[in-house]
Amino acid sequence: xxxxxxxxxxxxxxxxxxVTFRCDPISEHNRLYWYRQTLGQGPEFLTYFQNEAQxxxxxxxxxxxxxxxxxxxxxTLEIQRTExxxxxxxxxxxxxxSVNTGELFFGxxxxxxxx
Amino acid sequence: xQSVTQPDIHITVSEGASLELRCNYSYGAxxxxxxxxxxxxxxxxxxxxxxxxxTLVQGIKGFEAEFKRSQSSFNLRKPSVHWSDAAEYxxxxxxxxxxxxxxxxxxxRLSVIA
Numbered sequence: 001x002x003x004x005x006x007x008x009x010x011x012x013x014x015x016x017x018x019v020t021f022r023c024d025p026i027s028e029h030n031r032l033y034w035y036r037q038t039l040g041q042g043p044e045f046l047t048y049f050q051n052e053a054q055x056x057x058x059x060x061x062x063x064x065x066x067x068x069x070x071x072x073x074x075x076t077l078e079i080q081r082t083e084x085x086x087x088x089x090x091x092x093x094x095x096x097x098s099v100n101t102g103e104l105f106f107g108x109x110x111x112x113x114x115x
Numbered sequence: 116x117q118s119v120t121q122p123d124i125h126i127t128v129s130e131g132a133s134l135e136l137r138c139n140y141s142y143g144a145x146x147x148x149x150x151x152x153x154x155x156x157x158x159x160x161x162x163x164x165x166x167x168x169x170t171l172v173q174g175i176k177g178f179e180a181e182f183k184r185s186q187s188s189f190n191l192r193k194p195s196v197h198w199s200d201a202a203e204y205x206x207x208x209x210x211x212x213x214x215x216x217x218x219x220x221x222x223x224r225l226s227v228i229a
Binding site for chain 2: 004033035040041042043044045048056091093101102103104105106107108109111
């Protein structure tokens with residue numbers, strides 16, 4: 001059983017550097033979501049895709065953030081010119097549109113530390 | 116817009132004692148409601164969900180939750196807590212169409228003492 005996988009699991013970078021996270025959803029899932037979770041908080045929605053189309057972006061997704069899902073399979077989340085406030089766990093989740101329940105299946109997350 | 120409030124930031128219970136974690140939601144129509152659990156450094160695992168029908172739903176690991184429309188609540192319960200239940204618990208709400216991303220509460224951290 002292949003669940004949602006994320007890479008890397010941990011990333012430490014210096015302020016101003018660019019970082020990229022990858023998410024591979026469950027293979028039959030056509031929707032893919034990115035959430036951010038800071039210490040002591042619940043997951044906050046960033047953006048989501050249906051197939052390759054990016055359907056919604058949160059106001060949390062500043063212009064330094066960009067997400068892609070070019071072939072409707074895996075997705076990448078890039079953060080340019082990282083700031084210390086970007087330190088967080090970035091969670092990826094997926095589901096299938098036809099299931100129509102909104103239930104999300106989460107990966108184990110990519111933890112970013114910006115020094 | 117949907118929102119979720121989990122009033123308790125941290126709860127400590129003794130092993131074997133009963134547990135109730137509170138969740139209040141705001142949504143203009145019939146919501147879809149979820150409870151997820153997160154162990155340290157891990158992703159979120161679904162405990163249970165409510166879509167329609169019986170307002171008392173059963174989940175994994177002996178958890179249950181009751182949807183009360185009049186109180187806009189979806190509280191999570193377990194009759195006897197085990198030390199392995201120590202984790203962070205998140206309540207989430209979604210639109211009944213399933214077409215909007217889930218909105219999560221800030222979570223309740225559960226500690227279990229001997």
